[in-house]
Amino acid sequence: MRLLDAGSGLGLETARLAAEHPETLVTGLDRNAELLGIARQRAGPRPANLLWLEADLAAVELPEAPFDAIRTERVLMYATAATASASVKSVAERIRPSVSQWWASTKCSSSLLSGR
Numbered sequence: 001m002r003l004l005d006a007g008s009g010l011g012l013e014t015a016r017l018a019a020e021h022p023e024t025l026v027t028g029l030d031r032n033a034e035l036l037g038i039a040r041q042r043a044g045p046r047p048a049n050l051l052w053l054e055a056d057l058a059a060v061e062l063p064e065a066p067f068d069a070i071r072t073e074r075v076l077m078y079a080t081a082a083t084a085s086a087s088v089k090s091v092a093e094r095i096r097p098s099v100s101q102w103w104a105s106t107k108c109s110s111s112l113l114s115g116r
Contacts, residue, residue, distance in 0.1 A: 007075030011039025058086035
């Protein structure tokens with residue numbers, strides 16, 4: 001299974017998910033290099049199932065295989081309407097075709113969005 005944490009920030013949830021689900025390849029993605037540096041330090045020695053990726057969610061080049069699950073928390077609330085729309089489109093294109101939904105959190109509430 002492959003999971004993308006889109007907008008992973010300090011990586012707290014990303015590292016927790018990787019530790020609790022060693023059979024899952026977890027990718028933490030954030031456009032802020034400084035936050036990713038902190039995330040890498042906090043996670044300690046990199047587990048084999050944890051990958052950190054610096055990229056903009058709206059224009060990201062991800063590994064070829066699609067993701068089985070995608071999470072994002074308090075990311076879209078900081079984006080303009082156009083950027084949020086491009087980000088949702090980018091994420092939806094990276095979901096495995098058999099997956100029909102993904103969770104996104106805007107501000108402090110969560111939303112369930114259709115995948116394709």
